[in-house]
Amino acid sequence: xxxxxxxxxxxxxxxxxxxxxxxxxxxxxxxxxxxxxxxxxxxxxxxxxxxxxxxxxxxxxxxxxxxxxxxxxxxxxxxxxxxxxxxxxxxxxxxxxxxxxxxxxxxxxxxxxxxxxxxxxxxxxxxx
Numbered sequence: 001x002x003x004x005x006x007x008x009x010x011x012x013x014x015x016x017x018x019x020x021x022x023x024x025x026x027x028x029x030x031x032x033x034x035x036x037x038x039x040x041x042x043x044x045x046x047x048x049x050x051x052x053x054x055x056x057x058x059x060x061x062x063x064x065x066x067x068x069x070x071x072x073x074x075x076x077x078x079x080x081x082x083x084x085x086x087x088x089x090x091x092x093x094x095x096x097x098x099x100x101x102x103x104x105x106x107x108x109x110x111x112x113x114x115x116x117x118x119x120x121x122x123x124x125x126x127x128x
Contacts, residue, residue: 001062010066010105017102018110024059026124029081031057031088032064034074042074044100046111054098054111055088067103085121089114 009020025031033055034042043053058064064076079088092099093114100109101117112120 001060006062006066007105010063012104014102014104014108014110017104021057021059021102021110022120022124025081025121026128028060030078031081031084032059032061032076032078033057034064034068034071035077036073036075041077043097046100052098052111053096054100054109055092056100056103056109058102063102081121081125085118089118 009017012020036042041055043055045051045053056067058067058076061076061078068074068076089099097114098111099114099117100111103109
């Protein structure tokens with residue numbers, strides 16, 4: 001993917017990026033997160049609606065790398081989709097952590113409950 005294509009997608013609104021996320025994850029069967037040198041995943045805090053924590057996720061390594069470009073020590077890590085659905089999402093729900101799907105170049109992000117994202121991803125998989 002060219003940098004122009006990457007930037008064009010990153011400049012789309014949250015809902016459009018969410019749909020692209022579902023399509024790409026459905027095809028590639030993996031989700032990307034960012035981890036630090038200690039293998040801890042990046043978790044962000046939102047001040048909106050009283051404040052909450054969320055795990056940002058991307059549909060490919062290129063988008064995760066683009067987000068991490070200004071942050072030292074963060075590396076993209078792939079999570080196979082079955083593991084994300086069966087272990088990560090239930091764990092996030094248990095810990096009260098939301099999911100921030102595909103943050104954009106303007107830092108806008110689609111925030112969703114882990115259970116809702118699981119349903120959306122399973123619906124997407126059913127299409128294949």
